[in-house]
Amino acid sequence: MSISRHALLPLAVALALVSAAAPAQQAASSATKSSTELAPVDVHAESWRETLKAKLEHMLPEVDGTRITVTKKTTVTHLADQPTVIGNNLDQLLARSPGVQVSQQPTPTQFNLGYRGLGNPQESEYVLVMQDGIPLQSDWIGFPTLYAMPLTQGLSGVELIRGGSSLLYGPEPAPVINLVSRRPALGAPLAVSSEQVVGNHGLYSSYNAVEGSRGRWTYRADAAYVGSDGSRPNAGSQMRQADLYVGYRPDDRQLWWLDLHVIDAASGDAGRLGYPQWQVNPRATPTPYNRDWVSRDQLVLGHRHEFADGWLFEGKLWFAYQDLASRSASGALAPQPPPSSTTVQDEQFRTGGADLRLRRKWGQGNAFTVGTTLFHGDDPFRQWTSSNLYADHYDRSGTPRLRQSRRSDYAAVFAENVFRLPHRFHIVPSVRLEHERVAVDESVRPPFLSRPLIHEADARTVPLFGLGIGNDFGHGNETYFNVSQGWRPLRYFDMASPFANIVPGHAPDPSKSLSYELGVHGVPVTGLYYDVSVFWIDFRNRIEAQHINATDVIEVNSGDTRSRGFEGQLNYDLLARSARAEHGEHLEAFISASLLNARFTASAIPGQVGKTPAYAPRHLLKAGVTWRVEQRLKLSLTAVSSAAQYWQDSDQSRGSGDSYLPARIPAYTVLDLAGDWQLNRHLTLLAGVSNLADRRYYDRVWQTGLEPALGRSWYAGVRLAL
Incomplete structure (x- = not known):
């Protein structure tokens, strides 16, 4: 992320004051003059780190380890911030995942997900589902179906x-x-x-x-x-x-x-x-x-x-x-x-x-x-x-x-x-x-x-x-x-x-x-x-x-x-x-x-x-x-x-x-x-x-x-x- 110009403002003011302080001290030691007290200036700025932290509550970092995700649309759900999901209720698990369609088959042996009308959700064949970056599909290439899902508590x-x-x-x-x-x-x-x-x-x-x-x-x-x-x-x-x-x-x-x-x-x-x-x-x-x-x-x-x-x-x-x-x-x-x-x-x-x-x-x-x-x-x-x-x-x-x-x-x-x-x-x-x-x-x-x-x-x-x-x-x-x-x-x-x-x-x-x-x-x-x-x-x-x-x-x-x-x-x-x-x-x-x-x-x-x-x-x-x-x-x-x-x-x-x-x-x-x-x-x-x-x-x-x-x-x- 680029550093906001507002975040740099306090640093610029501080440097300007330090630069001005040195000649002022030298002048005070060589001559006695009356000083004029200026009104204080109150500068407010929010740290860019705080802004970044707030964004990462909802999206991936722009460079996440070995992945570059900036300019890609990403959404992150932190499960610690929501109640426990029991029995792999996918509607609850994906409640904060926009556009992901759950087609219910109430058994734990088949999972049907779709997105933006790109294909039938049957067995999630048009959606790549992974665990820690590794595909969960039966066979990623020849048979990309989703029949096994980890419990959300893990x-x-x-x-x-x-x-x-x-x-x-x-x-x-x-x-x-x-x-x-x-x-x-x-x-x-x-x-x-x-x-x-x-x-x-x-x-x-x-x-x-x-x-x-x-x-x-x-x-x-x-x-x-x-x-x-x-x-x-x-x-x-x-x-x-x-x-x-x-x-x-x-x-x-x-x-x-x-x-x-x-x-x-x-x-x-x-x-x-x-x-x-x-x-x-x-x-x-x-x-x-x-x-x-x-x-x-x-x-x-x-x-x-x-x-x-x-x-x-x-x-x-x-x-x-x-x-x-x-x-x-x-x-x-x-x-x-x-x-x-x-x-x-x-x-x-x-x-x-x-x-x-x-x-x-x-x-x-x-x-x-x-x-x-x-x-x-x-x-x-x-x-x-x-x-x-x-x-x-x-x-x-x-x-x-x-x-x-x-x-x-x-x-x-x-x-x-x-x-x-x-x-x-x-x-x-x-x-x-x-x-x-x-x-x-x-x-x-x-x-x-x-x-x-x-x-x-x-x-x-x-x-x-x-x-x-x-x-x-x-x-x-x-x-x-x-x-x-x-x-x-x-x-x-x-x-x-x-x-x-x-x-x-x-x-x-x-x-x-x-x-x-x-x-x-x-x-x-x-x-x-x-x-x-x-x-x-x-x-x-x-x-x-x-x-x-x-x-x-x-x-x-x-x-x-x-x-x-x-x-x-x-x-x-x-x-x-x-x-x-x-x-x-x-x-x-x-x-x-x-x-x-x-x-x-x-x-x-x-x-x-x-x-x-x-x-x-x-x-x-x-x-x-x-x-x-x-x-x-x-x-x-x-x-x-x-x-x-x-x-x-x-x-x-x-x-x-x-x-x-x-x-x-x-x-x-x-x-x-x-x-x-x-x-x-x-x-x-x-x-x-x-x-x-x-x-x-x-x-x-x-x-x-x-x-x-x-x-x-x-x-x-x-x-x-x-």
């Missing part, structure tokens, strides 16, 4: 990065959602905590952690369990999590660390309903036999080293294993007979990667970064048909139905530089060169198909460029402009569908985005932060499923879309200027608005141009108020309000009779209330109510039906700290 914050996020981290057009793990500080004393929570629908949540430091070592470990009966029959779920962090500092300039993350989740799949079925009985369960299992283990080795002359190195090496299994049979509601068979599916993801970054600060506030990212995935895919409707996910006694070996490889090199220019301007050029290769080899195909076995491989090299321009003005304000390219990787299913009778002659071209963002943010007065911008995104070569006949589907480049609109947020601490703030009391109101106009601008599908893409509501509003007293209380009321939205790109309804699905998901507004009350240094009470008004709604629809969202639900519990 996180310190959420970083939302858009406008240049692809140049910073790689594939997916925008944004990056980076979940930051909690870390003990060097010198922190031993701390042990245990959190026990119960709620309706049979909810039980237990989170237990120990952390501290010893000499140059720091450590943190947690173990957690969340179980629920769900709001419908066969909607019960269990999730277990364990984490281990060990850090070692050989000296003040180095840090070595090791991270181990283990997640194991299982859930019943109650199935999807037609709109008439949902109206009659939202608790109906058409698939009482279906079940999903997810396990994910990840090991990370990291190193950070500060060298002389402003050099900083940060490297991460990671390995992950994820097993995604399911048991699925056809849906049937009484008096229809039960299905005669089920499909047991198992997808394994053995992935690993490296991320190496080097940064050098030079000149007056300039910084240069360069780095590389490497990734490899080995992801076998298998299915069996079984007559046992309750077959276990390890049961291999059924008839083989599908067997594929799948591999992905990815490599990227990138560089960015922030140049500080006169008149408090700065410019950030960025470049990234990426290469991917995906391959599928099939040995068993579904018995109802007659096509040849799939043996497909494809490779793509994609250059990306970006440019950011900014200017600091006034008191703690900055105007920013960013234009950047992004893209979506070619997936396994894009090359050839395992369940279609047609193998395309060549894979579709990768989807690419070109985004523009112009905005301004700052802290003009104490306690007030704002960030408002307008955006325009051209998303080309969208890959969509095209029906060849009643049964066959292929993936093709169906067309282009344009998303444009306004996104803004406002945070104001009503007590920031009062004496109560000095004693740690805050009353913060916040609101964000995403106003979106999205349209198809080109399409291979007749009549598609001019239609609105799926999951592109005209507005998405988030608001809330949080009362916080340090070491005493955190109480928050939040709201999420979405306009109506189409659930498929055709903007058409689907089905008839009981399976009828309207073209639009109706508008909805949901309120959540949560609070932490710390009675003393050892005991904290936790309580909350989600969907406070018991709104009956849904915001998730797929081809086979809609998924009812949770009604009013509550929790209460305690946290013990030693």
Whole structure:
């Protein structure tokens, strides 16, 4: 950040007085003259450091370690400043993340996030979700789906990065959602905590952690369990999590660390309903036999080293294993007979990667970064048909139905530089060169198909460029402009569908985005932060499923879309200027608005141009108020309000009779209330109510039906700290 001229004023006055004092003293010693006393001048100025600190409550530093984020639109949520989030309630977790759309599927085995109408939120395929800068997707390139999420009690914050996020981290057009793990500080004393929570629908949540430091070592470990009966029959779920962090500092300039993350989740799949079925009985369960299992283990080795002359190195090496299994049979509601068979599916993801970054600060506030990212995935895919409707996910006694070996490889090199220019301007050029290769080899195909076995491989090299321009003005304000390219990787299913009778002659071209963002943010007065911008995104070569006949589907480049609109947020601490703030009391109101106009601008599908893409509501509003007293209380009321939205790109309804699905998901507004009350240094009470008004709604629809969202639900519990 540039130093404000107001911040320099006291220093200039002081230097002028010192310069004037010396000759005055000499004159006084050589002659006796009467002195004239001048009226005092009172100069006021706020430190630029205080302004910077206030901005960092809501956004990332301009140069954050090895990352350059200046001119990129960023939003930071500090979870320590809001009540505890129980059971991965994503609406609460992302309440302060403007524009991020949560499409609810109330099970812990699938997470659906979308942004600015760029794609269907199904499994968050168009959003890059990371933990500590490492992708959480099943396979980042070939199968970028989100089936595992860490519990929020183990996180310190959420970083939302858009406008240049692809140049910073790689594939997916925008944004990056980076979940930051909690870390003990060097010198922190031993701390042990245990959190026990119960709620309706049979909810039980237990989170237990120990952390501290010893000499140059720091450590943190947690173990957690969340179980629920769900709001419908066969909607019960269990999730277990364990984490281990060990850090070692050989000296003040180095840090070595090791991270181990283990997640194991299982859930019943109650199935999807037609709109008439949902109206009659939202608790109906058409698939009482279906079940999903997810396990994910990840090991990370990291190193950070500060060298002389402003050099900083940060490297991460990671390995992950994820097993995604399911048991699925056809849906049937009484008096229809039960299905005669089920499909047991198992997808394994053995992935690993490296991320190496080097940064050098030079000149007056300039910084240069360069780095590389490497990734490899080995992801076998298998299915069996079984007559046992309750077959276990390890049961291999059924008839083989599908067997594929799948591999992905990815490599990227990138560089960015922030140049500080006169008149408090700065410019950030960025470049990234990426290469991917995906391959599928099939040995068993579904018995109802007659096509040849799939043996497909494809490779793509994609250059990306970006440019950011900014200017600091006034008191703690900055105007920013960013234009950047992004893209979506070619997936396994894009090359050839395992369940279609047609193998395309060549894979579709990768989807690419070109985004523009112009905005301004700052802290003009104490306690007030704002960030408002307008955006325009051209998303080309969208890959969509095209029906060849009643049964066959292929993936093709169906067309282009344009998303444009306004996104803004406002945070104001009503007590920031009062004496109560000095004693740690805050009353913060916040609101964000995403106003979106999205349209198809080109399409291979007749009549598609001019239609609105799926999951592109005209507005998405988030608001809330949080009362916080340090070491005493955190109480928050939040709201999420979405306009109506189409659930498929055709903007058409689907089905008839009981399976009828309207073209639009109706508008909805949901309120959540949560609070932490710390009675003393050892005991904290936790309580909350989600969907406070018991709104009956849904915001998730797929081809086979809609998924009812949770009604009013509550929790209460305690946290013990030693």
